[in-house]
Amino acid sequence: MAEIVISEFMDEAAVAELGASFDVLYDKTLGDRPEALAEAAAGCRALIVRNRTQVRGALLDGANLRVVGRLGVGLDNIDCAACRERGIAVIPATGANNVAVAEYVLAGLLMLLRGCYGASASVAAGEWPRERLVGREIAGKTLGLVGFGGIAREVAARARACGMRVIAHDPFLPADAPEWERYGVRAVGLDGLLAEADAVSLHVPLTPETRHLIDAARLGMMKPGAVFVNAARGGVADEEALAEALVSGRLAGALVDVFEKEPLKAASPLAQAPNCILTPHIAGVTQESNVRVSSLVARKVAEALRGDA
Template sequence: MTRVLAAGDHFVLTELLVEALAREVPDGLEISELTLGWPTEPFGRVAEVDEASGSEDQMIEALQGVEVCVTQMAPLTEKVLDASPDLRLFCISRGGPVNANIAAATEHGVAVTYAPGRNATATAEQSVGMLIATTRRIPQTHADLSGGTWRGDYYRYDAVGPELENSTVGVIGYGAIGSRVARILAGFGANVLAHDPYLAPEAFAAGVEQVELDELLSRSRFVTLHARVTPDNKKMIGAEQIALMQPGSVLVNCARGALLDYDAVCDALDSGHLFGAAFDVFAEEPIPVGSRLLTTPNLVMTPHLAGGSKETAQRAATIVASDVGRYLRGEEIANCANPEVLRGRG
């Protein structure tokens, strides 16, 4: 019997992890369960890892005698690894293994997997929804009506926004999310430009024009960010890049807060250079009290919820369970952050 810890939370439920494991490996598993506090309790930094839920001591106790752990938010720190000698596989059901110390895991011979693309559909749909909500002022007009005010003045020509059909939309980052956004927008009749320096031309769908970043910004009425953060692209969109955008443009970020200079966006909204902006991610989360984001006009915001769908949670559990099955069968693991740990195995 292989001892497995299913450490779920209130999004990727422990029961979803257990059910996915049972489908993938019907026999031979002894599964213990742990439910962590996120999102009822905020995630945060635990020792040397980020965006984690639960404590080191909690994980150390739960991992005794455990060979495999499947989780979304549990911290895998050097202290946890030192105290968990039986652990060999740590599967994180999110797009990147930010809550794991990969270097320490490698030193301890623990393979770490993750689940890229788990929330691609949900995030793509949210991005397009926020784009439309911004151009049609849906949150603002709903708030006015809820407060008993009928704002007919929003129908003024200078207050209404542009349509997607026949507009040019720039998609920055053409991976699992960006490519879906492009496909959805094409269905609206938009002309889609895309920028992704890591992809070859043949990776872009027919009808999507691959361009350099400055050209995308200058030609697009709508710009939506879907790039991964790297050391080279932090604050890739700042005052200089926003100045290249057409007056009256709309900017959406449902990727990562580090990609954007939020003060520059607030300046552009205050001046009227941008028609609107929509954000699901921020440089600091939660947004601090007194932030300009809370008072800048024509801004639509959600609290890092773009990936939140039932299908995302179900898919996340299925992805990590599949890697557990591959591990136990001696097959190559699909998404391993430190594959060198598994070389020569079995």
């Protein structure tokens, strides 16, 4: 019986590294097969997951886990309280995909403000819609970051290098914290941020306090013509309200990588919204970040198991 079960995709070199010291079951389909996962995990000491595997309830009850490795940073798919009660260590890959997400957000800002990302089909068909596709530069615009942790700081550095002004809201970071000055970012309240920013990007976890933090009322506070990026967690923004803001024309565009239910259903209001770019929870996953994340988690899981032996 395997000591380590890996239920979603992981860098093959990191899997091999674990396999050199432990009995490993690597089946990246297990995250979508909860019964098979529960059977596989019944005797294992470690479980390594991404965001689709639900580590809670019957899975925890039926396993003898000592550690859960998370190939990423969000923990809303893991019942952390239940893990603490059972003495199970939860190990996220903190910091290992910051650059990937920051580059994704910056790319989104460039695409949304320039507004020409959907022109290929019309140009290929012989059209020449130059006037319609005159967009905006990000230089001189104000970026509002909701949350100012590690990823948001990487976004701020890149946005300021492109000439943006950056403001942020983070009630957990004191006003005199050195990070504000270090990154050249001004701390503001959430409502003030929404009213001032030309672009808003979310960088908070999904918790009871942040669920639908960005609702219809707060979307209504945003500047007409502003753009919106959510590469944090589905559920932080109200998807129906966001779709309505796009349909009404109040927002000029949105880039959404994370959803309340994944995969996104074809009937979602966001699927029909104009100027809305949808991606499959991929912001933090690049070839490079996958290596960093997988290597970090493999090393820490191995250390935890050896320390538990």
